[in-house]
Amino acid sequence: MVEVEAEQEYQLKQANSDQGALVYASWPEIQLWQEFRSGNPQAFDYIFEQYIRLLYSYGHKFTAKSAIVEDCIQDLFIELWEKKHLLSATNSIKYYLFKSLRRKLTRSLEKEKHILGQVALENDYQFNITFSHETQFISNQITEEQHKGLTEALAMLSKRQKEVIYLRYFSNLSYEEVASIMGLNLNSTYKIVSKAIHSLKQHLMLPLAILLLLL
Known part of the structure; x- marks a missing residue:
């Protein structure tokens, strides 16, 4: 009972x-x-x-x-x-x-x-972007070779660039929110995103429109 x-x-x-x-x-x-x-x-x-x-x-x-x-x-x-x-x-x-x-x-x-007796710096952290739920969408947009290239290109970005890209494009947060989360001023955030996208364009044989869709 x-x-x-x-x-x-x-x-x-x-x-x-x-x-x-x-x-x-x-x-x-x-x-x-x-x-x-x-x-x-x-x-x-x-x-x-x-x-x-x-x-x-x-x-x-x-x-x-x-x-x-x-x-x-x-x-x-x-x-x-x-x-x-x-x-x-x-x-x-x-x-x-x-x-x-x-x-x-x-x-x-x-x-x-x-x-552990190591020097602690705020910027000294790992930040690795891997594809999980985004993988299916990306696979529908590009070839396997381009997918590999995108992964390698993202790995070449600095930790700060990867985090900004992740927050802005993978997590759909605004530039203002990204800046606040990372403790950056808004102008610096725009510059980091711009440099990161420029770097990705240099290492990928993809049109900018598709690149932005993937991000």
Whole structure:
């Protein structure tokens, strides 16, 4: 009897969760964020489910150590919930989460290097772009040889260039958001993107229009 009641309670919670997800999916992000800030746990769960994979993917661009990425993401969401009433409003949840995670990751990696007796520099981090969910789209646009060339061309970019390209074109963040996340001024961000695209054009036999579509 107890097991039946527990199963019914679980199914009810799951149904409520699914219904909540359908509702939140139609909300503007600023409204969803406000709902979370007001203390709604379902809104918080929805935000977590929507962005956990993106955050995990972004975090792994900095380090291959999954434990560090997972710890930083966990700390981020614990902190968000505990300080929800103190958080500022935002109309871009992805931007807010990416910026917060990047700050936690760089601090964690700097702390690790300090423990190991290495020099810790903010710009001394790994940032590797690999194709995951983007691969199918890219494969539909270019040949296997061009795909290989694109991968090699991206690998030749500086870490900062790769991160700017990833945030601007793979993550669809605005130039202003990219600049804020990376601690750059807006003019520098434009220049880094311009140089990165110029470098890619030099190493790829692809028309600019297709290159921009791929990015």
